[in-house]
Amino acid sequence: NAGVTQTPKFRILKIGQSMTLQCTQDMNHNYMYWYRQDPGMGLKLIYYSVGAGITDKGEVPNGYNVSRSTTEDFPLRLELAAPSQTSVYFCASSYSNQLAGTYEQYFGPGTRLTVT
């Protein structure tokens, strides 16, 4: 299993440009997540999905959009990039069931994005 894969690894955007960060998992996990990591701030949840066709906002959703058309893929879209979106972005997935809740999350290697 490849686990959680993310592309690209690095990207530089100009202010106002848009892009899509790709995330794929091959573990048949029902839950998927997008986080951003800024120095000294830990990880903040942007969006999450509990299954195909279902997404919801996390702590910091402004400026981002997501979709989940399949179990495997969970792309993150940045519209009108701003310098405040300079960050490292991590995708994660996990398995959850109705009885026990959700166990650990598995993380991708990250995408380092710079907006100038």
Place this chain on the structure above:
Amino acid sequence: AQSVTQLDSQVPVFEEAPVELRCNYSSSVSVYLFWYVQYPNQGLQLLLKYLSGSTLVESINGFEAEFNKSQTSFHLRKPSVHISDTAEYFCAVSANYGGSQGNLIFGKGTKLSVKP
């Protein structure tokens, strides 16, 4: 809602010395607890987890953590650190009931720096 506090942002220590990274949490429901490790320029990897059962959990590389419900703590310890343990460590908590969102709440991280 849950929250996590990692009491030290940086911990410098000499090689072969013991180390403790502190983590306290707050929650109105029962929780699962996790420690993740992030090596430079990499994603997060699960180090160890407490789901249920024994309150002392161990990792394969010599770390251990103890769940203390009365003190709402989950401190990470290692009796003798190596240079290769230099990394950032994140404590995380999630609600452990079925139907929960499965979101992890992360602390802000502790940077462990092991010096020769």
